[in-house]
Amino acid sequence: MKNILVIGATSAIAQTFIERMAVGDNKLFLVARDKDKLSTIKNDLRIKKNINITTFILDVNDHNNYDSMFNTAKSYLGRIDILLMAHGTLPDQKECEEKVETAVFEFGINALSIIVLCLKAAKIFEDQKFGLLAVITSVAGDRGRQSNYIYGSAKGAVNIFLQGLRNRLTKYGVSVLTVKPGFVDTPMTAHLPKNLLFSKPEVIAKGIVKAINKNKSKEIYLPGYWRIIMFIIKSIPGKIFNKLSL
Amino acid sequence: MKQHYKSWGLYPPAKHKNVIKLHWISDIPDLSRIETLVLPYGLGRSYGDNCLNNDNTLLDTSGISRFIEFDKKSGIIKCEAGVSFAKILKVIVPNGWFFPVTPGTKFVTVGGAIANDVHGKNHHTAGTFGKHIISFELLKSSGKKYICSATKNTELYKATIGGMGLTGLILWAQFKLKPINNAYIDAETIKFKNLDEFFELSEKSSKEYEYIVSWIDCTSRGKNFGRGLFFRGNHSSLDKSELPQPKPPKRLPFPFTAPAFLLNRFTLKIANAVIYRSQLKKHTKGIKHYDPFFYPLDSILNWNRMYGKRGFFQYQCVVPYTDGGTAIRQILECISKSGKGSFLAVLKTMGSVSSPGILSFPREGVTLALDFANHGEKTRKLFADLDEIVKSVGGALYPCKDACMSPEMFRFSYAEWKNFNKYIDPKFSSSLWRRVNKEKE
Numbered sequence: 001m002k003n004i005l006v007i008g009a010t011s012a013i014a015q016t017f018i019e020r021m022a023v024g025d026n027k028l029f030l031v032a033r034d035k036d037k038l039s040t041i042k043n044d045l046r047i048k049k050n051i052n053i054t055t056f057i058l059d060v061n062d063h064n065n066y067d068s069m070f071n072t073a074k075s076y077l078g079r080i081d082i083l084l085m086a087h088g089t090l091p092d093q094k095e096c097e098e099k100v101e102t103a104v105f106e107f108g109i110n111a112l113s114i115i116v117l118c119l120k121a122a123k124i125f126e127d128q129k130f131g132l133l134a135v136i137t138s139v140a141g142d143r144g145r146q147s148n149y150i151y152g153s154a155k156g157a158v159n160i161f162l163q164g165l166r167n168r169l170t171k172y173g174v175s176v177l178t179v180k181p182g183f184v185d186t187p188m189t190a191h192l193p194k195n196l197l198f199s200k201p202e203v204i205a206k207g208i209v210k211a212i213n214k215n216k217s218k219e220i221y222l223p224g225y226w227r228i229i230m231f232i233i234k235s236i237p238g239k240i241f242n243k244l245s246l
Numbered sequence: 247m248k249q250h251y252k253s254w255g256l257y258p259p260a261k262h263k264n265v266i267k268l269h270w271i272s273d274i275p276d277l278s279r280i281e282t283l284v285l286p287y288g289l290g291r292s293y294g295d296n297c298l299n300n301d302n303t304l305l306d307t308s309g310i311s312r313f314i315e316f317d318k319k320s321g322i323i324k325c326e327a328g329v330s331f332a333k334i335l336k337v338i339v340p341n342g343w344f345f346p347v348t349p350g351t352k353f354v355t356v357g358g359a360i361a362n363d364v365h366g367k368n369h370h371t372a373g374t375f376g377k378h379i380i381s382f383e384l385l386k387s388s389g390k391k392y393i394c395s396a397t398k399n400t401e402l403y404k405a406t407i408g409g410m411g412l413t414g415l416i417l418w419a420q421f422k423l424k425p426i427n428n429a430y431i432d433a434e435t436i437k438f439k440n441l442d443e444f445f446e447l448s449e450k451s452s453k454e455y456e457y458i459v460s461w462i463d464c465t466s467r468g469k470n471f472g473r474g475l476f477f478r479g480n481h482s483s484l485d486k487s488e489l490p491q492p493k494p495p496k497r498l499p500f501p502f503t504a505p506a507f508l509l510n511r512f513t514l515k516i517a518n519a520v521i522y523r524s525q526l527k528k529h530t531k532g533i534k535h536y537d538p539f540f541y542p543l544d545s546i547l548n549w550n551r552m553y554g555k556r557g558f559f560q561y562q563c564v565v566p567y568t569d570g571g572t573a574i575r576q577i578l579e580c581i582s583k584s585g586k587g588s589f590l591a592v593l594k595t596m597g598s599v600s601s602p603g604i605l606s607f608p609r610e611g612v613t614l615a616l617d618f619a620n621h622g623e624k625t626r627k628l629f630a631d632l633d634e635i636v637k638s639v640g641g642a643l644y645p646c647k648d649a650c651m652s653p654e655m656f657r658f659s660y661a662e663w664k665n666f667n668k669y670i671d672p673k674f675s676s677s678l679w680r681r682v683n684k685e686k687e
């Protein structure tokens with residue numbers, strides 16, 4: 001039996017993760033901003049899996065609501081075994097360059113909200129001396145590219161933040177899993193033309209569950225071949241890299 | 247992962263300008279702003295071009311696949327249009343319910359089943375799937391949504407059932423299930439020597455057996471002409487304790503296990519004799535799990551690929567049952583003479599239960615369905631000959647199996663086509679629809 005908290009539960013990747021975890025005696029507490037979507041997921045799981053689920057509405061821009069969310073989750077779940085954070089946005093890079101407010105807003109969702117939520121969760125995990133914190137970042141955080149460096153820098157900030165948090169929480173027996181997916185076919189990428197590098201959300205969810213079951217406390221690439229792709233991209237010398245239109 | 251959107255027959259090829267994956271019924275993109283014409287796409291189990299929209303846009307509904315309500319007491323279920331029958335079976339069967347009507351594969355969506363108003367082995371007692379639809383919600387490209395039922399937006403309800411995805415996007419549907427005792431079927435197989443025997447068996451069985459279908463040997467001529475196997479069954483009424491445990495047994499008193507070898511065109515003649523003879527006794531009875539009974543082909547995924555890149559056709563017609571099934575005889579003779587058809591054809595009598603759908607295919611009579619490898623003009627010529635026979639007795643072709651029929655044949659098959667035009671959403675179209683509405687050059 002696992003007690004699982006998912007933030008950004010309506011994300012396509014999170015949904016397939018939840019589907020996998022909604023088995024046996026597992027208890028799920030799902031957090032997202034859209035009430036209708038949340039209840040849609042809840043009904044579906046109740047009918048399919050005969051499992052009861054508790055939900056909580058949270059817009060991650062609303063930092064004031066974080067404590068109340070965590071308190072409600074704790075009182076429902078008791079101990080938190082697994083926390084997955086999946087929310088995010090893929091901003092329009094051009095718009096971010098034109099409008100500073102957009103850049104700040106997007107950075108707020110993709111970096112700051114995660115960092116603040118993790119800091120609060122870390123306290124809980126420290127007290128529990130147990131648990132696994134998984135955060136979906138992205139391969140985009142490995143090297144900045146002109147086409148999406150606001151998104152990339154936010155993901156990169158979270159990657160570094162999680163390294164530190166892992167360093168801090170290891171002695172408490174708490175695992176910190178950084179999940180770096182490549183391209184995934186989800187609503188976030190609906191507007192992009194699809195190529196062979198796109199994975200299905202199910203593939204990412206499967207990888208996350210596998211890493212969680214092994215209690216991994218490290219950075220993982222999903223699918224695994226993205227480690228090689230990113231290794232190559234990171235090794236391109238700056239002189240050449242800067243001439244590429246990536 | 248690059249996904250190609252094809253139809254089950256892999257013919258005709260189609261290039262889509264765009265495919266839009268739908269994720270939330272509460273969040274469908276504004277259809278009026280899409281540059282091209284659109285068409286919903288379920289699981290692509292239609293054979294021809296009924297689920298294709300060449301040069302235009304597809305709306306992939308596989309992501310709108312959630313359950314909304316399931317009343318285990320009354321057996322009424324409500325789900326999003328992209329939910330597959332396979333997914334529904336997993337939920338309903340353990341709770342003592344089954345589909346009121348199911349086609350021969352479980353990999354179809356609820357939306358696709360409504361849009362083609364599918365029929366099953368129980369057409370003679372239950373009618374079509376559309377007959378059991380209580381209500382559904384239809385989204386028009388204007389953004390307007392309509393809840394349709396037999397009493398609400400009735401005209402739209404009737405046009406959408408069998409409406410081939412042209413009236414709008416079905417968001418969800420609600421339908422009534424059928425109670426069952428367990429997951430098994432009391433199944434029987436009977437050999438018949440010729441069509442007379444088939445018709446006699448059909449007549450005798452139609453009252454007492456809910457599910458009836460036959461496989462008929464299309465290669466044999468002369469004395470063996472029209473021989474085949476007659477399958478009939480009812481939901482088993484056995485108690486849990488009397489059922490085979492724990493999994494459906496693999497060895498059953500049935501002649502076939504997996505039809506893989508049956509489908510190899512090179513082994514046609516041999517396989518054909520094997521099938522017929524493998525059923526040694528004239529009549530066998532046994533208990534069979536619903537899956538192999540209803541979905542014998544589902545155990546081999548992608549069997550459609552064995553016809554190769556050129557794809558294949560299916561020809562399905564229905565003809566009235568008059569003067570001892572003369573038309574069916576003529577059709578079968580024509581096929582067996584050509585030597586082109588798959589050696590196995592599916593034959594079934596259809597009952598008189600009417601469907602709400604104005605463009606629904608099933609009607610009282612006998613329906614025949616079989617596959618043909620794509621030999622280009624030769625195959626088309628054969629179809630033209632078959633069409634003439636179908637027309638001569640006032641029969642019809644099934645669009646969801648079709649890639650060839652002429653505009654004339656379509657209009658002949660569907661007298662209501664003009665009336666149907668009124669309900670088409672101007673933003674919706676399909677390759678099939680453009681084909682059967684092509685003006686003569």
Ligand SMILES: Cc1cc2nc3c(=O)[nH]c(=O)nc-3n(C[C@H](O)[C@H](O)[C@H](O)COP(=O)(O)OP(=O)(O)OC[C@H]3O[C@@H](n4cnc5c(N)ncnc54)[C@H](O)[C@@H]3O)c2cc1C
Binds near residue numbers: 327365
């Ligand atoms: C092995 C096999 C056995 C079969 N046996 C039978 C049988 O026994 N009886 C029978 O009747 N048929 C049978 N069929 C055909 C099949 O049932 C139909 O083609 C069915 O419509 C396929 O459903 P789909 O979800 O794959 O839809 P698709 O083939 O993808 O689409 C079919 C049509 O439905 C429309 N559509 C899909 N979703 C929606 C939506 N949400 N809103 C509006 N329109 C929508 C599409 O636009 C298209 O016109 C069989 C097919 C196979 C491959």
Ligand SMILES: NC(=O)c1ccc[n+]([C@@H]2O[C@H](COP(=O)([O-])OP(=O)(O)OC[C@H]3O[C@@H](n4cnc5c(N)ncnc54)[C@H](OP(=O)(O)O)[C@@H]3O)[C@@H](O)[C@H]2O)c1
Binds near residue numbers: 032037109139
């Ligand atoms: N798709 C990819 O190619 C890809 C690649 C690498 C990493 N990722 C990461 O994977 C994660 C999941 O994304 P996805 O691909 O599954 O896309 P998705 O389905 O679009 O999910 C994004 C989720 O973030 C939520 N969200 C956005 N803003 C929010 C806010 N202010 N408050 C609360 N929730 C908010 C969205 O909620 P609503 O449903 O209410 O809009 C949505 O559920 C994201 O972190 C993404 O960056 C994706």
